[in-house]
Amino acid sequence: MSRARPTDLPDRLRGAVGPVVDAAGLLLEDVTVAAAGHRKTVRVVVDLPDGPGGVESDRLADVSRAISAVLDDADLIEGAHTLEVSTPGADRPLREPRHFRRAVGRKLRVSTAEGRELTGRLRDADERGIVIDVDGTAQDVPYERVGKARVEIELNRPEEA
Incomplete structure (x- = not known):
């Protein structure tokens, strides 16, 4: 198989690992490639398609092994590489309705298009928008x-949240 040009490598990797992630019932959030000396680091970010909770560690390990096998078979990466499969961090930007639905009950900081800053508890999120309780x-x-919009990390989260 011919090697991908560096500029299209992430797209080709998405095409190769996307079906594996889908088969695991997960959603492919992102694929990036970074040079680390003579090696490349391939970072794959997966998440649950919707709803509360997170990806269990056993499920993450299973999809990581499956992605590794596909990358070895597809031979898209020239030279040695390291694979990192993870879930989005709690501080990821919230961009899509599903991101907001997963954050219901959490404290958010939202900057509006008009320049207002809102910080409060996310009470609801649907296909149209969000309801945030500010004071x-x-x-x-x-x-x-x-x-x-981002989730504000709370070390002592109130019980009613």
Whole structure:
């Protein structure tokens, strides 16, 4: 098989690992390739398609082994490489409705398109937008008005969240 040009390698890797991730019932979030000396590091980020919770470690290990086997068979990467398969971190940007649905109950910081900063508890997320409780007042924010949004890490999360 011919080697991929560096510029199209992530796309070719997505094409190779996408079906494996789909078969595991997961969603392929991202694939990146970084040079690390003479080796390359392939980073694959997977997530649950929707709903609360996270990817269990056994499931992550299984999909990691399957991805490794596909990469070895496809021979897309020239030279030695390291594979890292992970899930998105808690501080990832929230961009899609499913990201917000997974964060219901969490504290968010949202910058709106108008330049407002909202920090509060995410109460609801549907296909149209979010409802964030800011100091006891529900704020409806349609997705088209969300500029940036991230979960605020809470070390002592309140029980009602």
